[in-house]
Structures are given as C-alpha cells and as structure tokens.
Amino acid sequence: MRLAVACAVLFSCATSVVAQGFTTLKGHGGPIMGVDVGPDGLIATASFDNSVGLWKDGEPTWLEGHDAAVVAVTFGPTGALVSGGDDFTVRLWGEVPRVLGRHLGKVATVAISPDGRVAASGSWDGTIHLWPLDGSAGQALPVPGSGVNSVAFDPIGRFLFAGTSKGALLRYDLWDPGATPYPMIQHGFGVNQLIAGDGWVAYGAVDGGTRVIDANTGAPIADFTLDRRPILAMDYHPDTGQIAVGDGHGYIMMVDADKWRITRDFRATRRGPVWALAFSNDGSVIHAGGLDDAVYSWPVALLGTFDPAIDGERAFLRDPETMPNGERQFTRKCAICHALEAGPSRKAGPTLHALFGRRAGTVPDYPYSQTLDGSDIIWSEETVDALFDEGPDHYIPGSKMPMQVISGADDRADLIAYLKQATMGD
Ligand code: HEC
Numbered sequence: 001m002r003l004a005v006a007c008a009v010l011f012s013c014a015t016s017v018v019a020q021g022f023t024t025l026k027g028h029g030g031p032i033m034g035v036d037v038g039p040d041g042l043i044a045t046a047s048f049d050n051s052v053g054l055w056k057d058g059e060p061t062w063l064e065g066h067d068a069a070v071v072a073v074t075f076g077p078t079g080a081l082v083s084g085g086d087d088f089t090v091r092l093w094g095e096v097p098r099v100l101g102r103h104l105g106k107v108a109t110v111a112i113s114p115d116g117r118v119a120a121s122g123s124w125d126g127t128i129h130l131w132p133l134d135g136s137a138g139q140a141l142p143v144p145g146s147g148v149n150s151v152a153f154d155p156i157g158r159f160l161f162a163g164t165s166k167g168a169l170l171r172y173d174l175w176d177p178g179a180t181p182y183p184m185i186q187h188g189f190g191v192n193q194l195i196a197g198d199g200w201v202a203y204g205a206v207d208g209g210t211r212v213i214d215a216n217t218g219a220p221i222a223d224f225t226l227d228r229r230p231i232l233a234m235d236y237h238p239d240t241g242q243i244a245v246g247d248g249h250g251y252i253m254m255v256d257a258d259k260w261r262i263t264r265d266f267r268a269t270r271r272g273p274v275w276a277l278a279f280s281n282d283g284s285v286i287h288a289g290g291l292d293d294a295v296y297s298w299p300v301a302l303l304g305t306f307d308p309a310i311d312g313e314r315a316f317l318r319d320p321e322t323m324p325n326g327e328r329q330f331t332r333k334c335a336i337c338h339a340l341e342a343g344p345s346r347k348a349g350p351t352l353h354a355l356f357g358r359r360a361g362t363v364p365d366y367p368y369s370q371t372l373d374g375s376d377i378i379w380s381e382e383t384v385d386a387l388f389d390e391g392p393d394h395y396i397p398g399s400k401m402p403m404q405v406i407s408g409a410d411d412r413a414d415l416i417a418y419l420k421q422a423t424m425g426d
Pocket of ligand 1: 220329330333334335336337338348349350352355359360361362363367368369370371372373379384388398399400401402
C-alpha cells in the first residue's frame, strides 16, 4: 500500500513496476495449455492437471469437472468462462457449472462470440459446433474436412474462421450457417492458431509461419515467418494493436498490427514450447504458459526490442522508412510474394533471382499462368519498367499477378536498380 502511494506521488514507478512486473502464477500440477484474461481482470488457466484455474490477485480457485487435460479456456465479453479438453467436453463455468456440449474427440479450441451469446468449439473429431450459452440446442457447422485446431470470431461476429490439421483456413458465414465454408488458404501443413482483427486474419502454422491475410479476399498482407516451428499460441490486443506469437522453441514474438512489423522477440521459457498466451486488459502485460506448471507474466515495455541481427538479414523486420527508396519499394510492394534467392520458395510468386536476361515464365517447378508460361518476354530494365508502368493487368493480361501500377518513374527506376543488384546473388 505504501509503495503505491509513494509511486503516485513521485510519478516514477520504475522500481515497483519491475517488482510487480515479472509475476508468476503457481499452483497447477501440470503444464499450462491455455490462458485468458476476463473483462474484470481475472485470469483463467487450462492445465494438464484436469483443472481450470481462476486467479484473482495471484490466488487460484480450482474449477474441477473435466476428466482429462484441459487444453483451451476463453472468457466472453461479459465474463462467461468456457473451457474444452481431452475429455471431449465443452464446459461453461459459473455458479452452476455445466457441460455445454460434447464432441467425439479432443476439444482443441473454444471461442465466444463478440455479443457473448454463443461459444464455438473445434475438435480433432473434425467438427465445429456452436453452443448458445443460454442452454438452447447446439448446432454443428458444415464439416471442415479434418481435425480442427483453432476457431476465431471476427470482431462483429459474422464470420467464424477455422484452422485445420490438414492445412485449411476456412471462413464460415454465421449469417448463413448452413453454407459451405469459404476456403481462404490451403497449406500442406496444419494451421494451429488464428486471430481475427478488423479486416484481417493472422494465423500460425506447423511450418513456423506467422502470416496475415485479408479477411475478405485471402490476399497476403504480411508474413512474419522466422525459423522456429511450430507456432503454438497467439493473442491479439486490439486497443494497443499488438499481436503476441508463441512457438515451439519457447520464444514470444510481438508484432505491431498497425504497421505490420515485428517489434519485440524474446526467449520466454528455458525449456519447451509456449502453448498459451494472453494480454492483460490494458495490453501492458503478457501472460504465457508452457511445460512448466506456472504462468509467467512480463511487462511488455520491459522486454527487449527485437534485434533483426539474430535472425539474419530479413528486410521485413526493418523499418521500411529507413531503407533506400528502391529497397523500400520492393519491401512494400513485392516482398510478400517474391523471394530474391535461388531455390524453392513458399511465396505466391516465382523467385526473382537472376531475373534480368531471363525469359518470362521459366523458374523451374513454379506453376505459372498460361500467359507467362511460353511467353516470349525477356525481363530487362525496359520490360520490368513497362510491367509496372502499365500494370500487369495490361502488360501481361491473364497473369496471376495482381493489378498494380507504380506511377512514379523515379520509383520504378529505383526499384529496378535495387532489383538488379539484389537478384544477382550467387
Ligand atoms: C500478391 C502477390 C504479388 C505481388 C505483390 C507482386 N507479384 Fe510479381 N508475380 C506474382 C505472381 C503470382 C506471378 C506469376 C504470374 C503468372 O504466372 O502469371 C508474378 C510474376 C512476376 C514476374 C514475372 C516472373 C517470371 O519468372 O516470369 C515479375 C518480373 C514480377 N512478378 C515482379 C514483381 C515486382 C517487381 C513486384 C513489386 C513491384 C511484384 N512482382 C509484386 C505475384 C505478385
């Protein structure tokens, strides 16, 4: 109490922030698979010890009922608490706890709609269900085609996104709940985690990918893939525009969702993966769980800012404002879809390695459109200039490359000068 008063008077609270900052919630008898923070600041934890922990001021209440490990917990906007687990059940906690629904396999993910009325659950049995919290009958959505790892509502509650073990990212329209889901992405590896913001969806995958796509079109927005797989946990704090991403190597990466940049990256656990992440309500603290039977909480402001050097030269980790113009043009307008190195790439477009002097449509194994396959264009300063002066839709009509024009002749010249040097490599 004294400290708090002194702190307010002196307006320098550094010591007490540090003292209070790195807190630990200890008490569970097994690893922590899920964590969430409620509207009133309560923290809920899901553990291998079959219980849900409900923490107030660091003290737990144990919510018992699951007959096996609890793997997912979530609070709704009005404080309703729902969990799912290896006992195949979805449970609603409160004065009279009850089973909201049952699956035929592990319940891997639960989410509550923005209006607080419905819980969605996804299971390894390959189904997604909606369960009204008022106890009325649940409803199954059209089957997603394989086990479900993650579900997330969009901010207005119209769409439910689902990530599956066979690499699909599906969008269900809840205003038309019988309709076939729209396939946004299909990978050859599982999609583990999803978060949905205003007009975008970010997902974390088994290949270590953290990617952001347009929630309507599926078009790529940003890619924050580091060399750490798999991605296992994500959380989003809309007011501060922060995304936290936890991976199998025990790191937590922070992404600025307004500028689409990595801001911080730190080793959160000495051993094992990060399975659970949740921001505090003001976004100033990140809570994380993993193999240890404790939740660790860090003040975000005290975590080291991200040093790109530790992950090599990756243009997307640098601030485009500080780059020479040609590189900035590439980073902003091309890097999402094109690599510059030789060899296979997972990006949507072919690598631009050794571009100049090369015939269009000739990167081995890249599935070109018919327009480029067999085209007689040779890429040169002149043809690349024309491509973005006129736009791909005019210069190579029928191509898969999206429409875009770079109207400034200087910007095109700087981009080409940068590409000439950056595409040479070995
Ligand atoms: C949203 C993804 C996307 C963006 C952004 C994009 N491209 Fe492409 N690009 C593609 C795709 C896909 C193809 C293959 C087109 C086809 O097969 O018709 C392609 C093809 C090309 C080709 C022909 C390559 C070849 O092997 O023949 C060049 C050159 C090219 N892009 C340059 C650029 C440059 C420079 C930029 C930035 C100003 C850019 N692209 C931005 C997706 C993109």
